[in-house]
Amino acid sequence: MSRRRQAASSRPLRLLLAVGAVVLAGVIAFLVTVNRTAVPGAAPSASHPPVVRVVAPSPTLSLDDIARAHLDGTVTIEALGSNDEGLGTGWLLDAKGDFVTNAHVVQGQLSVRIRARNGSSHVGAVMGIDRDLDIAVIRSRDGFAGTPLTPFKGTVNDFPISVVALASSNATGHGDITDERVTRVESTVPVTGDTTTGQPPTTTEYHDMLVLDGLPIYPGNSGGPVLDAQGRVVGIVTLASKSLPEGYAIQMNRVIAELTTFAAR
Numbered sequence: 001m002s003r004r005r006q007a008a009s010s011r012p013l014r015l016l017l018a019v020g021a022v023v024l025a026g027v028i029a030f031l032v033t034v035n036r037t038a039v040p041g042a043a044p045s046a047s048h049p050p051v052v053r054v055v056a057p058s059p060t061l062s063l064d065d066i067a068r069a070h071l072d073g074t075v076t077i078e079a080l081g082s083n084d085e086g087l088g089t090g091w092l093l094d095a096k097g098d099f100v101t102n103a104h105v106v107q108g109q110l111s112v113r114i115r116a117r118n119g120s121s122h123v124g125a126v127m128g129i130d131r132d133l134d135i136a137v138i139r140s141r142d143g144f145a146g147t148p149l150t151p152f153k154g155t156v157n158d159f160p161i162s163v164v165a166l167a168s169s170n171a172t173g174h175g176d177i178t179d180e181r182v183t184r185v186e187s188t189v190p191v192t193g194d195t196t197t198g199q200p201p202t203t204t205e206y207h208d209m210l211v212l213d214g215l216p217i218y219p220g221n222s223g224g225p226v227l228d229a230q231g232r233v234v235g236i237v238t239l240a241s242k243s244l245p246e247g248y249a250i251q252m253n254r255v256i257a258e259l260t261t262f263a264a265r
Contacts, residue, residue, distance in 0.1 A: 063162060063163070063164045063179065063227070063229060064164065064177060064179070066164065066227060066229070066231045067164045067166055067177045067227060068177070069231070070147075070149055070166065070225075070227060070231060071117060071166060071176060071177075072116075072117060072146050072147065073091055073092035073146050073147055073148060073149050074089060074090070074091050074092075074117070074166045074167070074168060074176070074224065074225065075089070075090045075091070075092070075099060075114050075115060075116050075117070075168060076088075076089065076090075076114070076115040076168035076170045076171050077089065077090040077099070077101045077105050077106065077112065077113075077114060077124070077138060077168075077171070077223060078112065078113040078114075078115060079105055079106045079109035079111075079112050080109055080110055080111045080112070080113065081108070081109050081110055082110060086105060086106075086109060087105075087168070087170065087171035087220050088101050088102060088105030088106075088168075088171055088220060088222040088223045089101065089166070089167045089168045089171055089172075089220060089221060089222060089223045089224035089237070090105075090114065090138060090168075090223050090224075091149050091166065091223070091224065091225040091233065092144060092146050092147070092148045092149060093137065093148055093149070093151075093259065093263055094148050094263055095148060096139065096143070096263070097122070097139055097140035097141075097142075097143045097144035098127060098137050098138070098139050098140075098262075098263040099114060099124070099137065099138045099139070099140070099144075100135065100136075100137060100223065100225075100236065100259055101135075101136050101137075101138060101222070101223030102134050102135065102136065102222045102223040102236065102238055103129050103130060103131045103133075103134045103135055103136045104131075104134055104222065105136070105222050105223050106126060106129070106136050106138065107129060107131060107136075111123075111124075112124035112125075112126060112138055114138060114140050114144070115168075115170065116144070116146075117168075122140040122141065122142055122144065123140070123141045123142070124138040124139065124140060124141070125138065125139045125141055126138055127139050127262045127263060127265050128258070128259075128261070128262025128263075128265065129262075130255075130258060133250065133254070133255055133258070134206070134238055134250065135236065135250065135255050135258065135259060136262075137259055137262035137263050139263075149225055149227075149231075149233050150231065150232050150233065151232065151233045151252050151256050151259075152228065152230075152232035152233060152234045152252050152253070153252070153253050153256055154253060155251075155253055156182060156185075156210060156228075156234050156235075156251065159182060159183055159184055160181045160182060160183045160213075161181065161182050161228065161229075162179070162180075162181055162229065163180050163181065163182055163212070163226050163227060163228055163229075163234065163235075164177060164178065164179055164180065164226070164227050165177075165178040165180050165212065165217070165221060165224055165225070165226050165227075165237050165247070165249075166178075166224050166225050166226075166227065167218075167220060167221045167224040167237070168220060168224070170220075171219075171220030171221075171222075172218040172219070172220035172221055173218065173220065174216075174218055174220075178214065178215045178216075178217070178221070179214055179215060180212040180213065180214035180215065180226070180247070181212070181213050181214055182210050182211065182212060182213075182226075182234070182235075182249075183211050183212075183213045184211050185208055185209065185210060185211070185251070186208075186209045186211050186248065187207060187208060188205055188206070188207055189205070189206040189207075189209050189239060189248055190203050190204070190205050190206075191203065191204045191205070191206065191239060206238065206239065206248065206250075208251055208254060209238070209239070209248040209249060209250065209251070210226070210234070210235045210248065210249040210250075210251055211246055211247075211248060212226070212237070212246060212247035212248065212249060213245065213246055214245075216240070216245065216247075217237060217239075217240035217246075217247030218240070219240070221237045221240070221247070222237060222238060223236060223237065223238075224236070224237040225237075226249045233252050234249075234251070234252050235249030235250055235251055235252055236249055236250040236252065236255070237249050238250050
């Protein structure tokens with residue numbers, strides 16, 4: 001009788017131990033699962049790879065990139081006389097089809113035409129001219145589909161700065177993008193007129209000109225824009241030295257008010 005009682009009491013004990021083992025295994029499995037999912041830095045499972053976001057750096061445009069983006073707003077100015085033709089560069093000032101160039105490109109000529117980079121030709125009308133400052137505004141009579149360039153109305157005073165001069169290759173006979181540096185402002189630049197006419201040459205003085213130091217500036221560059229690293233027009237190419245590898249540009253802030261007045265007509 002005592003043997004039966006002992007055997008009967010051992011069965012619940014074994015059952016209790018087995019149930020306890022199952023419960024303990026479940027608790028351990030739960031803790032392992034929690035640790036894998038909740039602990040920062042835990043290794044991800046093979047079935048759920050980590051999501052990696054790659055942030056690309058912002059592209060930085062070079063001056064040549066900026067120049068190419070603004071070339072469509074640069075044109076050839078064809079000034080037609082009775083016996084000759086003068087060629088210069090112009091750049092788009094506004095959505096009406098007004099172009100900026102130098103006065104010496106168009107003064108004294110009978111008619112003016114604007115030739116776009118795609119070869120289209122437009123009759124031009126002189127909206128205003130200032131011979132002393134050597135600026136002019138020419139309007140395309142049939143409008144012009146293009147993006148105007150942005151004039152810089154501030155003062156360039158941090159030298160040297162890298163810039164790029166745009167031109168019509170038809171006018172210069174050379175490339176239409178010229179890398180330059182503005183090295184200083186020249187207070188007075190005297191220019192002597194033609195000495196081959198037999199008459200005493202005249203001398204004209206230009207004032208507060210940006211000095212361009214870099215690749216050669218050619219006669220057809222006259223009127224072309226000088227762009228800074230933000231794509232703004234800081235100057236208008238006007239002169240080139242005959243003795244030094246330098247060019248000169250009118251500061252944009254000196255003439256923008258008058259150019260805007262011409263274009264408002």
